[in-house]
Amino acid sequence: MPNGRDPRIDFFRGLALIFIFWDHVPHNPLGQITLRNVGFSDAAEVFVFLAGFAAVLAYGKIMQRDGYWMACLKILRRAWVLYVVHIFLLALLMGIVFFANSHVETRDLVEEMGLTHFVTHPQQALTDELLLRFKPNLMDPLPLYIVLLAGLPLVLPMLVRKVEAVVAVSLAIYLLAPWMGWNLRAISDGVWYFNPVTWQLLFVLGGAAAIYSQRPKTAETRPLLRQPLFVASAVYVLVAGVITLSWRWPEIHDAWMPAALSNWLYPISKTDLSPVRLVHFLALAYVTAKLWPGAGWTQNRVAGEICRMGRYSLEVFCLGxxxxxLADMINAMANDTVAMQLTTAVIGALLMAGLAAWLELIKRLDRQPRAALHT
Known part of the structure; x- marks a missing residue:
């Protein structure tokens, strides 16, 4: 683990960024192999959970080394950077969408991207943008992360010392939020698409996982198939995968799905992080951790590139x-041919990897003069 980083965390963050990009390009064939097609959860859960893991791991060490107030200062500084990035990214996104819309005659990309509010009420939209209430499509994860990170100083000291108590309170808030209607206001649909009052549980669970990862562990000697938690998690993941795949054939799904199970299962809310989504992600994460406990599999070339994308997740996310x-515009201008859809999907992922490689090169070049000063 170079510099104390776990390459597995970087790998799954990078993979989530690729999946998020592919999922947001309509009709993209590679979007059919992302996480959302094989279970109830998707890359958003991966993104938020690992954001909590990385944040608590990093700022918890700062708090232990430099004190609580220094950790708070660095957390809020990071949240401010994210806020500024969000403002500029939204302005850039609007410019690109308006440009793309002028080149695509068969669709209204402005409406599809949720930018109609800016066209009809530009002055109010600018105010709503500053208040994080105007969030076009693709922009939802970043405001969620800003709010969750800004709230981290409130729970970080207790999370480090009494992790079980913090998780219990977080779980209670998660369960009460849909029943009480707790959410933040937004322009589209009146509330945030990612309800931070419920999604905070996943962020906190990521932080709890970071705390537990630093504790001594007792090795499990039983085979995986004799570990009840692993078996239960694997079965849940498999059942969720079968149900999700059956959505592609509604007639088959309706024929074999019991009415009682259907009434209990649906709708699966992404806004409030439905329990079946939450449990699916946790089960998938547990199975993955058990099947690949070490980090040796991240040492190959492709995994290394994905890990590097995870190390520069903010910049890579913004590029995505x-x-x-832009990929949607190019695909539409080419009549959405499969060849063009695959080309834009692959080139987009390569550009994201290229950005991470360039950022790492710049970082290394910045270190060289400093090293020379100490020789």
């Missing part, structure tokens, strides 16, 4: 947001 409408 910009590339998605």
């Amino acid at each position: 947001v910009v590339l998605a409408p």
